[in-house]
Amino acid sequence: MQTTMDLSGLWEVRLGDGAPATVHLPGTLEENGLGEPETPALESRLTRRFRWEGEAVFSREVTLPDHPGRRLILEAERARQLRLTVDGQPVPTLQGTLSTPYLFELTRWAGRRVRLCLLSDNRYPGWPREEIVHASAATDETQTNWNGLLGRLCVHSVADFWVRSVRVYPHGRTLDAAVDLAVPRQALDAVGDGELVLEGPALARPFCLLRRDWQPESLRQGLCTLWCRDLPVAPEAPLWEEACGALTQITASLVLDGRTVSRARADFGLRTFGADGGRLTLNGRVFLLRGEANCCVFPETGHPPMTTGAWREVLGRYRAYGVNCLRFHSWCPPEAAFAAADELGMLLQPELSDWNCTNALETPHSAAYYEAELRQILFCYANHPSFVMLTLGNELCTGEEGHRRMAELVRLARQLDPTRRYAGSSNGQYGEQGYDGVSDFYTAAAYGDRMLRATSSPMIGHLNRCRPGTRQNYREAAAQTGGVPVFGFEVGQYESWPDFDQIDRFRGITIPENLRAIRRRAEQTGAAAYWQAGVQASGELALRCYREEVEAVLRTPGMSGLSLLGLQDFPGQGTALVGMMDAHLTPKPADFARPERFAAFFAPVVLLACFDRYTYEAGEWFTADLRVANYGRQTLAGPLCWRIAEGRTILGQGTLDAPAGWPAGGLREAGRIRWQMPGDARPHALTLELSAGDLNSRYPLWSYPCAKAAPAVLRRLTEADLRRIEAGASALIDLPADGTECPASVRCQFSTDFWSVGTFPEQEGTMGLLIRAEHPALKDYPTGTASNWQWWTQSHGRAFRLPRTIEPVVRVLDSVTRLDNLGLLWEARLGKGRLLVSGMDLAGHLEFPECRYLLECLAAYLDGPAAPMAAVTPEELRRLIRVSPR
Known part of the structure; x- marks a missing residue:
């Protein structure tokens, strides 16, 4: 009942006062290799090969179909600001925005050979240009402010009395249907005998709206709507759900004088989207x-x-x-x-x-x-x-x-x-x-x-x-x-x-x-x-x-x-x-x-452990409240099993039973566990593992030996210290995190850079740690090569801007805008001596077992054989660390 003339293919385009060129539509000017090169190339975003901001006139001669008693509608599915002329005559826009298709009526030119000119302007005159080009709809930061025509480009031949669309609005087990007729209100009022029939698998039974019951609602010029309200939904009609796209249909037929003149089908889903107790709901259930x-x-x-x-x-x-x-x-x-x-x-x-x-x-x-x-x-x-x-x-x-x-x-x-x-x-x-x-x-x-x-x-x-x-x-x-x-x-x-x-x-x-x-x-x-x-x-x-x-x-x-x-x-x-x-x-x-x-954690159902901290001292009690975030569609059956392991060795385990399971629709309490950390004199890297059915979650935990006497450490560097090191002494230098003793340093944080330094220049932009876990200084300190929670306090120290000759033991990855050689922990030879330098302020955080024990490990390493390391001169060291007269 609706035929379509495809307009895709070769068109002529003219940019401003330039010579005409040939382009393929649908497509953009850039995809056709047209526009002005974007120079110089940019380092803040991707560079466009070509760009054009202004009016682009796409033209083509076509012979329009001649179907008596039918209308011709040109559709351009996606465009910038768009106008149409036919043989130089402006054509009113029936519909069209940056987000919706453009429609123009061509009925008056039916059967004629005409020149179509689609005038696309990405400067958006008369529209809120600055807001548009800042938005993702047209910004060069992402989508680009392209110019062209995308998607469907065609002429539809439709009935004079055209059922343009059927819009369906479900609410529970009934629905409202809006049947949009592309018919002037006065023409619809002049209809004698007629009916609107709705049928399809979504409905419990067909529905017929007789002419005498029509109460058309005008939407805009040339378009009116007939509403059919509170139609019963078929009992077997499926609900549309998250991760389950069940669709159904309704067909609307316009019958005039016993003849079906136009028909349209709506594919839609039966669902409700609302709120309950401050939570979003889908089909009445709370979801995440x-x-x-x-x-x-x-x-x-x-x-x-x-x-x-x-x-x-x-x-x-x-x-x-x-x-x-x-x-x-x-x-x-x-x-x-x-x-x-x-x-x-x-x-x-x-x-x-x-x-x-x-x-x-x-x-x-x-x-x-x-x-x-x-x-x-x-x-x-x-x-x-x-x-x-x-x-x-x-x-x-x-x-x-x-x-x-x-x-x-x-x-x-x-x-x-x-x-x-x-x-x-x-x-x-x-x-x-x-x-x-x-x-x-x-x-x-x-x-x-x-x-x-x-x-x-x-x-x-x-x-x-x-x-x-x-x-x-x-x-x-x-x-x-x-x-x-x-x-x-x-x-x-x-x-x-x-x-x-x-x-x-x-x-x-x-x-x-x-x-x-x-x-x-x-x-x-x-x-x-x-x-x-x-x-x-x-x-x-x-x-x-x-x-x-x-x-x-x-x-x-x-x-x-x-x-x-x-x-x-x-x-x-x-x-x-x-x-x-x-x-x-x-x-x-x-x-x-x-x-x-x-x-594993961005899921409908997640097992959670809630505890105060990740790091403990030997013999301390670990307490965690276990919970189930269940936003799936069914109850999670128990039990919830937990265990604490070191590698493959299980040190503790148990189960939390829930005879009725953990119901869907919220955060559910599962119970509390208590477990004592190992009491021996070595560190432990542990894993708390939770499981229920095929779900599991894992959390790292660390236990460190009880405190010993604090090792000797330099908190500032003096000229006497410098001479002593040059003469052959070894020194562990651990500087405060306020930066007063290390002028050539960068303030750090635990997380990586937020968004980008280009957008938020007030941040230092550090990107976490790269740790030489195999280095002798860390052989007794359980760690991987990347930042983990046991490095949180240390990560808030100062990273030194080091010469390229020094490879840090604990490197701070720098922002991609600089890529300096940053060291949170580094070592070097100075004269006949050696120094191990920390910007982590470990001595200022001895109340935290991970800091205290790391300091002990560094002191123990300094008392033993040295690993290969680079040398620094006194002058280089003075640029990195403030040296006091005394």
Whole structure:
């Protein structure tokens, strides 16, 4: 009943006053090799091979079909600001935004050979340009501000009385159906005999709306809607669920004078998305939002894929890491993304194309555009059960008028489609003002001064400010909204060093000059010699930090989940290498990036141990409260088994029984365990292992021997000390962490860099430790090669900027913007003597067994044979350490 004329293929394009060229559509100018080279190449983000900002005129002569009694509608599925002329005559736009297809009516030219001119302008005249090009919808930091036409490009031949769409709104075991007719209201009123028939497997029985009962509602010019309300759902119709994309159908037929003139089918899912007791619910059950922010990073094309198959692959990559909800950061994906998510049971949270941190929605043209975009998103993607939430943009900040308009748009969205949840912004006002009183949920980095994630710049949050354990949570912050669901915003942002093998995979429209610059810097500074080890060590630490972020939310009964940033590297904003996957959505070729490692804690059901600290002294009692975060769909059967092991040797074990199991829908108490640490005189690296069914969790623990007499250590260096060392003495130097004694040093923190030093230059940007675990100084100190929790206190010391000739015993990996040779613990010869230098302030933290015992190990090493080491001159040493006269 609807035929289509495909317009894909070769078109002529003219850029400004330039000569015409030939392009293939759908596609962008860059994909066709057109535009101006972006020079010079950039080191802060990917460089575009070509760019064009301005109007591009795509033209082509076509012969339009001549079907009497039918209408012709041109569709361009995805474009920038778009206009159409036919033989030079402007054609009104029926529909179209950055986020939804453009439609134009060509009926008056049916049967004629005409020249179509599609005028695409990525300067966005009359639209809120600055907000758009800052957003992921058009920023050169990720998607690029491309110019062109993407997706479907065709002319539809439809009936005069055209059932354009059927929108279905389920609520429990009934549903409402909105049948949209592309018919002027007056023409519909003139119909004599007619009926609208709805049927399909979703309905308990067919429904017929007779002509006398029609009460059309005008949507806009040339489009009206017939509503069929409270239709019973078939008892056997399946529910659409997380990870289970069960779809069903309804067909609407318009019958006039006994003849079916138009028909449309709606594929949709039966689901409810709401809230209960301050928690988000899906089909009435409390679940945990395991989200991820997608910033439209597709470096080969500079734009999102437009096919369902490609989106299945994209969503599958995320799902492998445990994601069940994809947030589209300040952009809305095309139809294909929703269709793929529907099939896979993935939840989606699109946003309007707005990122305005000053005066969001305060100007009339901004308010008008974003209202139109909101209306069209809700209209075009109404049938997709995966579409569960929407916000008006990212980190919107504004004044009184802007807030008033934001509230109006949230209310409008709720009125147009009550089956979804809406909020004025993601991280609105950066969380400083808290809940706005209107939104259906609250997602932010904080609530006022209460954090909702473990780290933010400049390294605030419990992960870097509080001694590590597993009891931190966000109860106080989550309780502030008064029962509105809360989930964390852009949680994580822990960088790791990049793998350079990915550089050769950039073969499309972007050039990875930013990654090449890092590689050159690594070669120039000598970091290339230990690069692969640094990739793995920084990645292991990033993974460890991401786990703490996730489990802190799991430990908070009042939170609905979290949204990460992110699992994919972000190749802009100074180059934020925060992902387990690179910019191509390919898992990084390192053990830390294996999807199953991340999904082990980013899952519907997770076994948790809550304890005060990771490090203990011999003979101390270890106490942990065991819990089950069960956000699956069924009760978890017991028992919960625990054991404490050293390698393969089991030192303690037990079970916690739960005859009724641990029900789904929340954080469940399993019981408390107590176990005494070994009382012998050696250190122990232990693992607490939890298991229930096929689930398991592991936590590291450390036990250290009881304190001995504190070893002799220099806390400052004097001229006399210098002479004594040069003459042949050995010295253990452990300097305070305030930096007063080591001017050529860098302040460190436990976690890796937050997002990027390019975006947040106030941070030092260190990237964790690379430890020579085999070094004799550490032979009795249990450690791996990467930072772990027993290094937390030491990691807050000072790292020395060392000459390249010195290989640190404990290296601090530097920001990729510098790649200095940083040492937290290092040794060198000075004259006939030797020195072992620590910036960890161990002597200032003797109350912590891991610091005290490490100091003992270093002193013992200094009393024994020396390992090979480099030499320093007195002058070099003076540049590293302040030498006092006496």
